[in-house]
Amino acid sequence: MPRTGCVRKKLGKPVGAVSRIGRRGPYGRGVPDTRPPAPGRDREIARLAIPALGALVAEPLFLLADSAVVATLGTAPLAGLGAAAVVLSTAVGMCVFLAYGTTAVSARLVGAGDRAGALARGVDGMWLAAGLGVALAVAGWLSAGWLVRALGASEAVAPYAETYLRISMAGLPAVLLALAATGLLRGLQDTRTPLAVTVVAVTANLALDLLFVLGLEWGIAGSAWASVLAQWGAAAAYLLIVARQARRLRAALGPRPAGIASSLSLNAALLARTAALRGVFLLAAAVAARLGDAELAAYQVTMQTWYLLALALDALAIAGQALTGRDLGSGDAERARATARRVTWWGFGVGCALAGLVLLLRPWYGSWFGDDPAVAALIGSALVVVAVHQPLAGPVFALDGVLIGAGDARWLAYAQAASLAVFAPAAWAVLAYDGGLDALWWALLWFMAVRGALLGWRAHSGRWAVTGAVR
Secondary structure (H helix, E strand, O other), X not given: OHHHHHHHHHHOOOOOHHHOOOOEEOOEEOOOOOOOOHHHHHHHHHHHHHHHHHHHHHHHHHHHHHHHHHHOOOHHHHHHXXXXXXXXXXXXXXXXXXXXXXHHHHHXXXXXXXXXXXXXXXXXXXXXXXHHXXXXXXXXXXXXXXXXXXXXXXXXXXXXXXXXXXXXXXXXHHHHHHHHHHHHHHHOOOOXXXXXXXXXXXXXXXXXXXXXXXXXXXXHHHHHHHHHHHHHHHHHHHHHHHHHHHHHHOOOOOOOHHHHHHHHHHHHHHHHHHHHHHHHHHHHHHHHHHHOHHHHHHHHHHHHHHHHHHHHHHHHHHHHHHHHHHHHHOOOHHHHHHHHHHHHHHHHHHHHHHHHHHHHHHHHHHHHOOOOHHHHHHHHHHHHHHHHHHHHHHHHHHHXXXXXXXXXXXXXXXXXXXXXXXXXXXXXXXXXXXXXXXXXXXXXXXXXXXXXXXXXXXXXXXXXXXXXXXX
């Protein structure tokens, strides 16, 4: 110990400081590298992933409470809410690229030390979100009746679904604005602010729901207006947060046609990737519907369970997006690869923990969703396969986030299309050979394995690790 002290005194700086001086820092050569060393990478992942998980989980939990309020109106209004929710979730899900693409681009610029540039690109994404939101809202309002009928809603359910859907279209631009703003804040390495905004918004949504539906007796229209007001409140909060940062960094807030066009071009590949991914689950739902009523009911429960577990894994993907983009923007490809390895191991560890949780709850889980013994038995059996999914899904989600953060969206689109092509014959075989619900979940595991193999190959190749402020 005394010897170490002598060395410290002689060098005039703490032991280990040499490794930080003279390296290429996050803002250029010769600038001290203030990023945390390798042991601190886990803390960085946790710092971004835990608040992201809170924001991801808060909304579906409060939406369940929202459904509980509508359920007091009767079965037909609740079914109408469910039908409208399918349309809305599909529209918003297809636009998730607004968050992912903005995170990747802004994180790179943050890594390069250009926070003003990162903010400007994020603002471009928000303008794109606003324009796209208005266009989709108009189209959705005009086609609400056709969409409800296409879903097969009954004569008793259709009026409720159409009412909810038409009113909800007024909030769609706000939802897409919030997506883009969330992506910007993630790129700026901030996942706590989206968590705070989400919690306040969903709490306000529930309070307004109780007031409009039970207090003022507006029916399902009151539930829709509660959501719209809460969505615009969240969008307004994000606009204020971004405007305050823009003033501090002296960044422009006005629309830049070239920047908006660039954002649209960069996000086209992410849109294709998302469409192919949704195609897999739409095909799986179609197969489940043809297996029988009990199988469809059990599939709905197990898929929602899978989706809830996926939110925990998606939080790691969000951390991977933000950190990978920052690392590559700073010119440190090796650190980006190290981040990819750590996030992948985190995904595997969390996936194993979730698998254990599913198996622990499995004996009682099916009985929580009605008293039909056939459905409960199907749920219990399928949950074994759902548990097997988790240790594989964790690394797959993590690597997907890393490659999105690296801006490798075009390759992801090709890989996802290939995975869909591989899943389609497996889904057909489930029907052709009457494999049942378990076989469908094994087919989904096959899809996940192929997707994981492709992502793992790409990650191992290192070709995704392109450095610089712009890919």
